[in-house]
Amino acid sequence: MTDDMPIAPKHAPLAGVIGMPIAHSRSPRLHGHWLRRYGLAGHYIPMPVMPEHLAEVLRVLPRAGFVGINVTIPHKEAVLALADTVTDRAALIGAANTLIFRPDGKIHADNTDGYGFIANLRQQAPDWQPDAGPAVLIGAGGAARAVVASLLDSGVKELRITNRTRLRSEQIRAEFGARLVVYDWAQAGNMLDGASTVVNATSLGMEGKPPLRVPLDALSPEALVTDLVYTPLMTPLLTEARARGCRVVDGLGMLLHQAAPGFERWFGQRPEVDDETRRIVLG
Incomplete structure (x- = not known):
């Protein structure tokens, strides 16, 4: 040296x-x-x-x-x-x-995944009302559990959930309570009837993965649709939902917001999640 x-x-x-x-x-x-x-x-x-x-x-x-x-x-x-x-x-x-x-x-x-999920919704859709109607969750993996906890905590009164393996949905319902309603995977499209919030918590629609094949015929144009996938930013689900008139929220903001509490604890500064941050992370 x-x-x-x-x-x-x-x-x-x-x-x-x-x-x-x-x-x-x-x-x-x-x-x-x-x-x-x-x-x-x-x-x-x-x-x-x-x-x-x-x-x-x-x-x-x-x-x-x-x-x-x-x-x-x-x-x-x-x-x-x-x-x-x-x-x-x-x-x-x-x-x-x-x-x-x-x-x-x-x-x-x-x-902090649930915090990041809700913070992303509130930043990109400030008028989102969790109690406006039933919420729909597609998927029952680890990320889905954080979404369930955060949606219930935010005031969602009914949360409809489906997963390719029904048992995983049943397990989440057993843990989180009667506000959850389990649907069979084959009936996923029926969950959308009257839903005000729709969340994809599966990897379907991600680059290199099959698309999410849930029919959106019952989706209201008043609904907010979000996807935890952020590669691509506009997944096939979000693209189709936007074409139907829905507000859509991409999944990148969840990644950014969930990181903020840890950064503050480690480095002593609460970071801001803004457009520049999004551009940097997208490269």
């Missing part, structure tokens, strides 16, 4: 995202943008971690200067058992996407 080489701050906080695979993650681009925007010392690093190494990695990271991490597939459920404290919403959802490493090395687990 030469004398004129820049020296990184000794205590610059480190954060990152773990998953397998991880190369596709847009989180490093997002957090890097916010660090530069606010002139903050710190780094955000993508880290591929195999499931069998998860516990060891979580023990080491706090000692290596990390203040926290984001967690993605396949670790979002497993980290709950390894955390010292778990928020009520992470426990309810059964998964965590945000870990905070405390100065004493203890791990605090949270789930």
Whole structure:
């Protein structure tokens, strides 16, 4: 090392995202943008971690200067058992996407996916009324559980849910209560009758995946339709819903908003989600 080489701050906080695979993650681009925007010392690093190494990695990271991490597939459920404290919403959802490493090395687990989902709706559709009519949820995976919790908490009175495997929908209903109504996958189109909010929480419609083949004949032009998929931004579902006169909300904002609470805890600055942020993350 030469004398004129820049020296990184000794205590610059480190954060990152773990998953397998991880190369596709847009989180490093997002957090890097916010660090530069606010002139903050710190780094955000993508880290591929195999499931069998998860516990060891979580023990080491706090000692290596990390203040926290984001967690993605396949670790979002497993980290709950390894955390010292778990928020009520992470426990309810059964998964965590945000870990905070405390100065004493203890791990605090949270789930901000539901927060990100609702924040995205309210930003892109400020007049959205959760109690205007039944909500429809297509899919019953991990992301769907966060959507269920956030929609019920927002005041949705009836939530219709369907999944290719009905048992998963039934399990969610058993946990979240009588406001959920389960539909068979073959009857998914019937759920849309009278619905004011429609959410796709499956990967169908994503680039490289089959399209979501739910007939939209019963969809009201007054409904708001959103898709958790953001590659492409305008999925076939959103394109068809817009053609029918519906308001549509793409899924990118959920990714951006769910990241904000963790960034604030790790780096001490609440970041703004705006058009520039969207452009940077889209590249």
